[in-house]
Amino acid sequence: MKLKSLFITLLLITNSITAQQITCSAKDKEIFTQKIAQLKKGYTPTADFGKTIVYVGKTFLGTPYVAKTLEIGTKESLVINLQGLDCTTFVENVLAFGLLLKNNKEDFEAYTKYLEKIRYKDGVLNGYASRLHYFSEWIANNQQKGIIKNNTADIGGVEIEKEINFMSTHRDLYPFLKEDKNFEGILQSEKVVSESSFCFLPKEEVKENEESIASGDIIALTTSIKGLDITHTGIATREKDGRIHLLHASSKGQVEISELPLVDYLKKIKNNIGIMISRPQ
Incomplete structure (x- = not known):
């Protein structure tokens, strides 16, 4: 070969x-x-x-x-x-x-x-x-497969309904979407995601619920950006300061642990409205 x-x-x-x-x-x-x-x-x-x-x-x-x-x-x-x-x-x-x-x-x-x-x-x-392109669908599908459990609602999350269509409305950003078959498949995925409401824990309520987040939980950052559900994800880790930090592949350059606790890290993320929390099983 x-x-x-x-x-x-x-x-x-x-x-x-x-x-x-x-x-x-x-x-x-x-x-x-x-x-x-x-x-x-x-x-x-x-x-x-x-x-x-x-x-x-x-x-x-x-x-x-x-x-x-x-x-x-x-x-x-x-x-x-x-x-x-x-x-x-x-x-x-x-x-x-x-x-x-x-x-x-x-x-x-x-x-x-x-x-x-x-x-x-x-x-x-x-x-x-x-491929599970939208991370809220990634969470839902991997929960169905028994790989993770979405704990967001149990921790105090609130339900949100949102039209998800970022990929189809930004077709030029995705080379694979030049093919009509792929584009039609993404449209179908977006329809399913849009019809499925999901829970998120509002940013202002993360601090009071921080003790319910465990090391190893998958943290997904929900967004107010039109057509998009989640912009970033990582892994919760409770560090020596006793606070939850984010272990993640940072667009700043490498896999790292956030210098700031998650609560304060989120305050610096533009368009962030909260998080989803999923626990690996």
């Missing part, structure tokens, strides 16, 4: 006997092997999956922030990129490696299966529109 640029193409055979394309560089495969060895060496089994999530997340500290890492080639594939992460791929990879540790697995095939399950609707890669 030919090596194209830095990427190699592998085949993943799913339980439904369909072949799914994986895009992964030799360097990323090497990083995976090193990462799982590092994680296994320092991992202590625990019933608190949140601790595992934070443990895994912190091993990515310093990894460069790179936007649009999944927009590769002309056809949707399961992109493995551990050299550069955006906020969503950071969370996805932390979850995938966390599940490997939790279930005592360490092989690359298991990792790709977890990543596919997390990243795509109902866990199956089936074209561009099958």
